[in-house]
Amino acid sequence: MPLFSGFITCFVLIVTCIHLAGRIDRAIQIRRFKQRHGCLPPPRQCHKDPVLGLDGLQSIFKVFREYRFLPWAQSKYCSLGNTFQTSILLSTDICTIEPENVKTVLAVKFKDFDLGEKRRQALHPFLGDGIFTSDGPQWEHSRTLLRPSFVRTQIVATNMHERHIQKMIEMIPRDGSTVDLQELFFKLTLDTSTEFLFGESVDCLSQSTAASANFAYHFNQAQDISSVRMILGPFAPLAMTSKSRESVRKAREFVDGFVKKAIDYRKTVDSEKGTDEPANASTRYVFLHELAKQTSNTTELTDAILNILLAGRDTTASLLSMVFYVLARRPDVWNTLRGEVSTLDGQCPSFEQLKQMKYLSWVINETLRLYPVVPTNGRTANADTFLPLGGGPDGKSPVFVAKGQRVNYDVYVMHRRHDIYGPDAEEFRPERWETIRPGWGFLPFNGGPRICLGQQFALTEASYTIVRILQAFKGITSRDSEPWQETLALTLASRHGTKVVMEPV
Template identity: 35%
Template sequence: MATTTSRHHAQLHRSRASICATERSSRRPYKGRSGQYVNPDDPGFPLVSIFTLPHPPLTHTSHPGQPATMVLSQLFHRTASLLVLYTATAFTINHFLSPLNPTLSLSLLLITTLYTLKLLLAATLNEYKLDKLGSRAPRIADYSPFGLWTLFRALRDFAAYRNHEFWWQNFQRNGNPRNPYTTESLIFGGRLCFTADEENVKAILATQFAEFGKGPQFRKEWKDFLGLSIFTTDGEMWHNSRSLLRPQFIKDRVSDLQKFEARVQVLLPMLSPGKESADGQTVRVDELFYRFALDAATDFLLGKSVDSLLNSGTQFADAFGEVQRVQAVVARAGPLQHFVPKKSFHAGLKVLNEFVNQYIDQALQLSPEELEKVTKSDEGYTFLHALASHTRDRQVLRDQIVAVLLAGRDTTSVTLSWLFYELSRRPGVVQKLREEIVGRVGVDRRPSYDDLKAMRYLQHTLNETLRLYPVVPYNVREALEDTTLPHGGGADGNEPIGVLKGRWSLRVRIDRTLTQHQARPWDTRPLSCTAAPKSTPILLPASKTTWTLCPSDGKPGPPNHGHTFRSMAGRGSASDSSLH
C-alpha cells in the first residue's frame, strides 16, 4: 500500500503506499532563461523558480512502427519466443525420448503441438481485439528471448538505486518523439506498459479508477507482507478498507502533536554538535529520518514506540527494512520471482508479526465497551484501539496496521530526506523559513497544529518537495476489464492504447518522477490522501543548525551524485550524511 529517499527513491516498495492527489495551478508555468520553471500566477513563492528539473529534455533515438504493420509486428514479437520454445521442446522429445518409447514420444509431441497452437490462436485473437480497442505504444527494443534483457536491466538498476534511469532510458530510446512518456514490452509473453504520461496517470488513478486495480497477481506477491489491506485490494474490499481507515485520520487525531514532539526532541540532538550527537562525525541523516518516522508511527499506531532512534540496532526496524527489500526484488523479478532467496524475508516477517500481534492481543482483551471508551478519550488513544472497536478480526487488524505503518514510515522519512537535501543547497530558502517560523511561533513556544497550517511558506516548501520527489514515485496496475489508456498510441503518440483484461494482457507500471517536465506548482490547499487527509509538517528549520552540501573531501561545491549532506552547527562542528 508503501516509496524516494536518498537511498531508496527507486524502490517500488517505498512507492506503493497511498496515492495522494491535489489540485494544482491551472495556468502553465514558463521557463526562465536558466531553464528553470517560473509560475506567473504564484504570489511570491520562489521554489518553483529555484528547484531545477532533474533531467534535460528528452532526445529520441528511435521511432514507432507504422500503424499498418503494427498488428503483424506485435504478433510476431509475441509469438517468436513461443515458437523457439516449441521447437526446442519438440527436438528434445524427438531426439531423446523417441528411441526409448516412440508411442509416448508421439503423444507428448502431439500435446505440445496442440498447446502451442492454442497459445498462438489466443495471441492472434488478442491482437485482433487490441486492434479494435486502440493502438499500441512504442515497443522497447529487446531482441533477447522472453524479454530477459529488459528484466535484467530493471533488476540491475533497482539494485544500484537507479530505477529512475531505467525509466528515463526506456522513454529516451524507445518513446514516440511527439509523446515519449509511454512504452511497452513483452516479458515472458506478458505485456508490460511503462507510462509517465500525465493523462494516462490521471486515467488510471482517477477518471478510470474502477477499470484498473492491483489484480490477483499483485495480491499473491504481497500477501505475506501486506495481506488483504488497503494497498493490495480492489473493488468492494478496497472501499471497506478505506472506510475503516479514513475516520482515524480526522483532524482531531492527527493534530495531537505530543507524540511527534517527543520523537523530535530525540532527533534534534543527533543533528547538533555535542556528546549526545555524532560530535562532528559523519552521520546518515536519511537513516535518522527513517528511524524517527518509524518511532513516531509505532507510537501513534500501537501506543508504544520501538525507540529505534535510541537504539540503531533495533530488531524490529532491521526486520522491517529487510522484508521491504526482499519484497521489492520479488515484485520486479516477474516469472523469476520463485528463484529469489526468501530466508531473510521469512525471518524478518516472523519478527514483524510477533511484534504487531502482541499489541493486537492486548487490544482484543478489552471489551467493545472499553475500546469505545478509550477511543473517545485523548488519553490512551491509539490507532489500533480505534480499528479494534470496528472489527475483532485479528488478520484484518494485522494487515491494516502493517500497511499503515509502511506508509507512515516511508512517506515521512522520504519527504524529510529530500527536503533537507534541497535546503542544504538553498540558504536563502532556509532563511525565509526561519523568519516565518520565528515570526509565528518564536524560539521558545512549541508549535500547534494551527501554527503549522498557518505558515504558508513552510507549506509551499513541503509541497514543492513532494512535487519534485513524490513519495509514491512508482506504482503498478492491472486492467480489470477491456479498456484503453488515453495517450501514447499511433504514429503521433496521441491515440488511445488498447488494454485487455488480465495479468498476461497488460500490467501498467506508473512513474511519477518524470512528470516534472509538466511542472506545475502546488496550491495552498491540504493534500487529499486516504492515509492522511490533513498533512502535518514537521517543524525543524527554526534551529540554529545550517546545512550545506559537500563533496566527500569535505569542501563545499556544486551538487552531484558523490556529495554528502553536512550539518554545520555551533563553532565549526559538522556531521556529514552521504546521499546516494
C-alpha cells in the first residue's frame, strides 16, 4: 500500500512538473514574441471580482435586458480608451474601435483569425456548414460556391422587387392611422429574399399559403433561438428545446423542397441545352438555380440557401426601418430626399439612376453609420499574433493577442468617434458624406476577404424601396414618443419599431 501511494505521489509530481514546464515554456515564448514586436498591454477593465469577473458578466446581462448594451459599450471605450482588455469567466478578450486594428484582424492578418467556436456552435444546428459558420478551406469553398451567383443580382433586383414593394405600399394606411413600418419591412424582405433565392415568394405581405406561413414562423423561431444561443455561449445547448428543434427541422425541410426542385430543373435544362445557356435580361433569375450549376449536393445547397436567407433578410429590413425611423423625425432630410426623388417623375428607377442619387446614398450611409446592422462583432486568434495599436500608456504600441484569444470590434462605437466624424458625430447629418472618407473607420459591411457578399444587392434593394415609398407618400410623422432603444439579436433593430403616419400624394 505505501508503495502504491508513493507511486501515485511520484506520478502526480511528474505530471505537475511537465505541466509547469509547459507553462514556463509558453510564458517564455510569449515574452519573446512580445519583445520582438514591441507589444505592451492595453488598459484593463477592472472588475470587483478579479478572478471570474462575475460582476462584469452581471452588467452585460443587465444592459442587455435594459436594451442599452450599445450605449454602455460606448461609455466603456470613453473611460478606457480605444483598445482595452476585459476578463470574464477566465477568458481575456481584447476590445477595440481602432480602424487600424480592425483592418489587421479582417484583412492584413486575416489568416491569423477565425470566427471562433462560439459562433459555429450557436448557429450550426440551423445553418449547417455554411458561409456563416465556417473558417479556412470550408469557408473558401462556401464563398467560391456563392460568389458567381451574386454577379447579376444587382441588375435583376429592381425588376423582381417592384411587385412586392407595391403590395407593401398598399398595406400602408392612408387615413391617418399609425403603421409600424419595421413590421412591414421584415415581411417585405422575407418575400423578396425567398423569391430571389427559390424563384417563389412566401408572400407574407399577402395571403400566403399555409406552408409558406408555416415556414415564415419556423424560420423566425429558428433564427431567434440561434441568437439566444450566441448570447449564451458555452450554455447554448440549454436553449435547444424540442420546440426549437422542431422549428429548425421544419425550416430546413421547407428549403429542402426547393433545393430538390432546383436540382431537377438543372438536370432538365442541362440535358436540353447544356450548362452554358446565356443569362439574358428577360430570363427570370433564380439564385438556387445558379447555385445548382455548381453542386447537386442537397445538404450543401440547403445550408448555403439558409445562410443567405439569414444574411439578407433582417439586415436589409433593419436598414430600411432605421432610415424611416430617422426620416419621420427629420422633415429637412425627408424634403431634400423627396426633391432628389422627384427628378424621376414618378417612374421606377433603374439601377443606374439609383446609383446617381447622391443624397439618397448619403442618407443610407449616415443610417448605417449611426445604426449599423451588425453593431458588434469579433474574431478569435488561431495563432499568436498582434494588433498594431492600443498598447502602452499612450495606446500607440502593438498589443499581443494569444492563440485562442478573442478580439471584439464594436462598429457602433467606432462609427461615433469624434476624431473620425467630427464633434457632431452623434448627429444625423447626411451632408458629411460629401467630404468625409473614413476608410476602415466606416464598416457596415465588414471588410477584407469576408466582406459582405450581398452589399450591392442590399443597397439596390434598400434604395429602390426608399424611392418607391417617397414617390407614393408626401409626408411622414413619427407616432412614437419613446427614445430610441436597441433590440440586439443577430442584427440590430429598433425596440419600438418604426411607428409612423404616412400622408399619401
